[in-house]
Ligand SMILES: Nc1ncnc2c1ncn2[C@@H]1O[C@H](COP(=O)(O)OP(=O)(O)OP(=O)(O)O)[C@@H](O)[C@H]1O
């Protein structure tokens with residue numbers, strides 16, 4: 104053979120040195136035609152990995168928001184002083200604050216400043232009302248009470264009794280009581296996300312199993328040849344494992360990249376909302392680590408499935 | 422007990438596929454190291470079936486088989502690959518790997534046996550030159566003629582210097598000149614110690630190897646052209 108032909112051959116086989124049947128020769132040849140991201144298998148895996156990762160990200164994000172919201176709403180009680188006369192209201196507010204502060208289990212207390220209240224209602228009523236009418240709109244005063252432990256009905260009742268003793272104008276509400284429906288909706292969403300992840304994982308496993316089976320069917324002749332040439336079961340299995348593992352890893356990487364783009368874009372959107380509850384849903388580094396595990400697990404699953412499928416078929420041969 | 426020079430021994434072996442009638446019956450013979458055997462018989466007589474037993478693609482339905490001193494019937498599955506590597510096979514239908522070049526097909530047994538790439542290139546080129554296919558070293562089987570594929574298959578069977586070479590109609594697709602040349606290759610390997618078993622119904626071929634021994638299959642049983650059953654297969658006179 105001419106020099107030329109040698110180099111041509113080696114050039115052609117170059118990329119395949121990275122994978123394929125290393126073990127069956129340390130060199131160029133691929134025993135099984137490599138899809139190298141062609142054929143449906145890597146793309147099916149890419150889509151499954153992307154969907155699984157997105158569902159997982161949603162689950163984790165909602166989970167983060169839920170636990171943050173839980174801490175926030177469980178320990179919070181709001182006292183409103185509904186009294187139209189400003190001077191009376193200010194006095195009553197101070198008295199109620201003083202009374203409640205002394206109660207056991209109260210870890211913090213804050214009289215919400217007037218300006219903050221104004222800014223809260225401004226979007227609805229507009230500014231400049233005081234200038235226009237010569238008198239401010241009577242807005243209830245707010246006291247934000249933090250409890251060391253959860254706002255149980257008894258605790259809320261104690262606070263209510265203490266506040267009412269100062270003035271009948273006090274209205275006491277546990278924050279959780281009005282946040283609870285939101286909270287519960289989030290928990291349902293979280294359960295939904297977990298169920299989705301479980302279903303997608305099953306579908307991913309099924310896709311991988313089918314892919315391994317069809318690869319085996321398409322290459323049965325080759326398996327038999329290598330088998331008859333004295334190849335061990337492990338050698339043959341390894342060739343398959345590598346070939347399918349390569350495809351799965353490629354598909355998984357593409358899928359994860361796709362999921363990342365979607366997750367980051369969605370995160371931006373939610374950040375734009377500027378709502379406290381959603382902000383708390385940001386993913387931490389452990390969450391990202393979990394997401395990165397999805398394609399790795401998919402690849403492992405693909406390789407293990409391929410191995411067992413091939414070994415099973417080989418056992419039927421002598 | 423293993424006789425002197427015995428390499429393979431069949432004792433009262435029978436083979437049936439599934440629940441069909443036996444395609445091989447009452448086979449008792451011994452193959453000795455370094456001999457050259459022809460296996461003849463009409464189409465459907467059972468030549469390929471017998472060779473399958475020899476290259477361990479099939480277990481007999483009854484009888485005892487001893488190979489290289491091992492009981493081939495009770496041998497564990499795990500020890501079969503090592504045994505197979507000592508047997509080179511030219512399949513009747515070649516069985517080349519379709520996606521591999523001529524070079525890689527021929528190199529396959531060496532790779533399976535774990536040889537390094539630097540020990541592979543030289544011998545593979547040499548053997549391909551010997552069978553006259555240096556020019557087609559990069560070609561995949563689909564682009565080769567039947568005779569060329571057959572020669573690749575032969576090259577693959579002999580590349581690993583097997584103790585036994587089993588060839589099923591190895592000259593079926595080549596012209597008489599190439600057939601003779603391939604036969605010379607088999608003889609050369611045989612002189613270097615390889616036991617050769619060639620199945621053929623080309624009776625002309627038999628005459629071309631003077632020292633060969635002939636086994637004749639007739640409807641699944643070993644017979645002799647003269648009608649007198651002789652085991653082990655006798656030297657042709
Ligand atoms: N896998 C199989 N399943 C069932 N029957 C088979 C199988 N292989 C071969 N046979 C039968 O066994 C008998 C012997 O077949 P075999 O292939 O051994 O013959 P042969 O001598 O090699 O013929 P040829 O010269 O045409 O190659 C035939 O009757 C055939 O139909």
Ligand SMILES: [Mg+2]
Pocket residue numbers: 468469470513589
């Ligand atoms: Mg045959």
